[in-house]
Amino acid sequence: MxxxxxxxxxxxxxxxxxxxxxxxxxxxxxxxxxxxxxxxxxxxxxxxxxxxxxxxxxxxxxxxxxxxxxxxxxxxxxxxxxxxxxxxxxxxxxxxxxxxxxxxxxxxxxxxxxxxxxxxxxxxxxxxxxxxxxxxxxxxxxxxxxxxxxxxxxxxxxxxxxxxxxxxxxxxxxxxxxxxxxxxxxxxxxxxxxxxxxxxxxxxRSRKPPIISHPHDQLLETNCISTQPSQGEVVYKLFEFDQKKLTRLKKTIMQDGTITSCTTFVALTALIWRAKCRAYNTQQQQQAKLLLVVDGRSKLKNPPLPKDYFGNVIVLTCCVCNAGDLMEKPLSHAAQLVQNTINNVDDEFIRSEIDYLEITKEKLDYSTTLLVSSWTRLAFRAMDFGWGEPTQSGCVTLPEKEVAFFFSGAGKAKTGTTVLIGLPVTAMKSFQEFIHV
Known part of the structure; x- marks a missing residue:
């Protein structure tokens, strides 16, 4: 050794x-x-x-x-x-x-x-x-x-x-x-x-010539400046949402009729986006930006992606709105923004993003944003090397401090969704209060 x-x-x-x-x-x-x-x-x-x-x-x-x-x-x-x-x-x-x-x-x-x-x-x-x-x-x-x-x-x-x-x-x-x-x-x-x-x-690969048919604000720097209550150490916490909590959350979102259906991803993303904005005591007039990681596999139709394609098929899209509206309006407002943004991602949006990157060579600007990525479809528990399935799994660190991940399984029942997020200590204390369902 x-x-x-x-x-x-x-x-x-x-x-x-x-x-x-x-x-x-x-x-x-x-x-x-x-x-x-x-x-x-x-x-x-x-x-x-x-x-x-x-x-x-x-x-x-x-x-x-x-x-x-x-x-x-x-x-x-x-x-x-x-x-x-x-x-x-x-x-x-x-x-x-x-x-x-x-x-x-x-x-x-x-x-x-x-x-x-x-x-x-x-x-x-x-x-x-x-x-x-x-x-x-x-x-x-x-x-x-x-x-x-x-x-x-x-x-x-x-x-x-x-x-x-x-x-x-x-x-x-x-x-x-x-x-x-x-x-x-x-x-x-x-x-x-x-x-x-x-x-x-x-x-x-990008088209020849490239065709940019959509705006790609997700790749641009914005003036979204969050006032962090603390520049101290970032702490990570897990928030578990079992099926009862998720049902209650979705019912709350849909009760005013703004949207008539709501996925778990949309509901939880809306909740944590608003909670983080409140926890950072964001000023009313500021812009709140949310980045979403979307898997493009099922959305590519012309032509469809080859079966078992190995590489990156995730694209970024974003919501940007007035922080005051996000924090004060019903949660259905945030959910509708998230839902509309996801629905906007189709074959042409993805190919437009690829072409945009070909022309501009933009680098991602993660600053002052929240990025949400769902890992609920990743079959971690199927990894049996001959000694059974893993009892638990995790990342050494998150790629950015402004990232939240969703995992399958919550609590003892393992039937809900778990949210992992990292925030400064003071912000996390407030965030826990605002995320209560």
Whole structure:
């Protein structure tokens, strides 16, 4: 064993040196480069996720070989997902491109001197602790030097283990990432992949010539300035909404007849958008901006997206309104804005956004906004590497402090929706009062 890490929780993790995993066989194509789309270009943070697996009392399968099994399965699945073993570079046009060099994926095995219970609830980001469970190349000085994918398997004294993964978002959105990890877990169980990735991303390239048919305010800087009640440390909290709470919330929203139907996403987004605006004591005359992450897979019709497309198919759209109206009018006002904004996203909107990015090369402006993303469709619990489904999963950190995530399952019943959000301490105290249903 090599590197020794001590985290703030007072326990040690001992890591072995990284092993480079390459596809175990030649890939079925001679593709040397993967051209990334404009939707891939503006989502390029490294997303670090962790998945916990407890040892079951009736499990006779040894945990000693878990690292070897997962490592060998990675070599198998990389035959199909070979771009993940490549290198990120910049083309002469200034765009991100993946060189399919089979450089390989760093894989680390580690041992912790404690039980899994020490980690607590990993749904709440805790970078000081959870970052120890995900390998990051210490020699990488910038994004281009970072591997597109890394993996770490950490065994705990109780017999459980954690699988930590770092994946560059430019390679895959949440649904595509789950497609990869599920194929990986199938390989670990000796099963042929249920689905194979469609790697050609030309279906989402910009049109020639580009056609901008919609305004794309979501990509522009606005004058939305929220007065933060505290510049202190950001704290993360989970808010659970079971089916009773969700039914009550939707009934409240629809009772004045402004809208006649309301999804869970629309209802919760309206609630937290207004609550955050109130918690920050936003001035009445200011503009309140809300960014929404929308999955475009079902909305692309001309032509439809190829089945099992692997990449980013999420687009951004936004609501902007007067903060006074948002805070003082019934919640149905915010819900209607959210609903109309989502309904506006169709095939042409998505292709217009791709073309807009081609012309302007805009970078996202996250400042002074709330960005909402739903992970309710991500099948985290299907990731069985041979030792059962994960008991819990989470992110090491949120990509931006102004982001809220929705997850499936709330409370003991696990039938509702859980909201994860990070706010400054003082704002969080007020937010908790305004979000009460």
């Amino acid at each position: 090599g590197e020794v890490c001590v985290n703030d929780g007072g326990f040690m993790i001992t890591r072995a040196e990284a092993v480079i995993v390459q596809p175990e066989a030649k890939t079925s194509t001679n593709v040397q480069e993967l051209q990334l789309t404009n939707l891939d270009q503006y989502f390029s943070p490294v997303v670090r996720t962790v998945f916990c697996y407890k040892r079951r009392d009736d499990d006779k399968k040894s945990m000693e070989g878990v690292g070897r099994v997962i490592r060998e399965a990675l070599a198998k699945v990389l035959v199909h997902f070979y771009p993940l073993a490549g290198e990120l570079t910049v083309s002469s046009e200034g765009k991100l491109v993946v060189k399919c060099t089979n450089r390989g994926v760093p894989f680390v095995e580690a041992v912790a001197d404690c039980d899994l219970e020490v980690l607590g609830d990993i749904t709440i980001p805790d970078p000081a602790v959870l970052s120890r469970l995900v390998y990051m190349d210490p020699a990488a000085e910038n994004m281009l030097q970072m591997p597109l994918l890394t993996a770490q398997v950490t065994r705990f004294k109780c017999g459980g283990f954690v699988m930590g993964m770092a994946l560059n978002h430019c390679m895959a959105d949440g649904i595509s990432a789950m497609q990869f990890v599920n194929a990986w877990s199938e390989a670990a169980r000796g099963i042929s992949p249920t689905t194979l990735p469609y790697l050609d991303r030309s279906a989402l």
